[in-house]
Amino acid sequence: MTRPALIVCEPTGQWATRLRQASAARPLPLVETRRPAEVWQHVAAAPTSMVALAWSDERRAEMCELADQVGRRFPKARLVALVERRRPNDGWLARELGAIHVCHSPRQVAVVVRLARRHLGPRAAVEHWPAMDDRIEEIWQTLPWNFTEGPE
Helix, strand or coil: CCCCEEEECCCHHHHHHHHHHCCCCCCCCCCEEEHHHHHHHHHCCCCCCCCHHHHHHHCCCHHHHHHHHHHHHCCCCCCEEEEECCHHHHHHHHCCCCCCEEECCCHHHHHHHHHHHHHHHHHHHCCHHHHHHHHHHHHHHHHHHHHCCCCC
């Protein structure tokens, strides 16, 4: 299991860039994905993460399904909707599916950062070093009770 993070699923990277900028003083562990399948991998590894989904006309059905399933399968995860201002009904739909907040502009991500810090806890604000997570996982896999190969 990895450390909980703010998982951002969007096609362009615009929201994730703004979220990184807004949390620059105390960086959050942020994972950027492009496809919902990648979201599943990250949430399964850290079920108490916060998931931010960018909604659009092309991806509405896909985001609805993802939001619904995240809420059902991972009740400790929190969902935030990143919705274009011109699509206010998508915000209402996201709330119906369990979103705790709807952000209508990349310029308003400070609220998302504040919610992520609160949800992820005080350790989330600590300087995050992704390479350390990889090294911890390597060490964990070498422990005797994690030995996966059969006897020779």
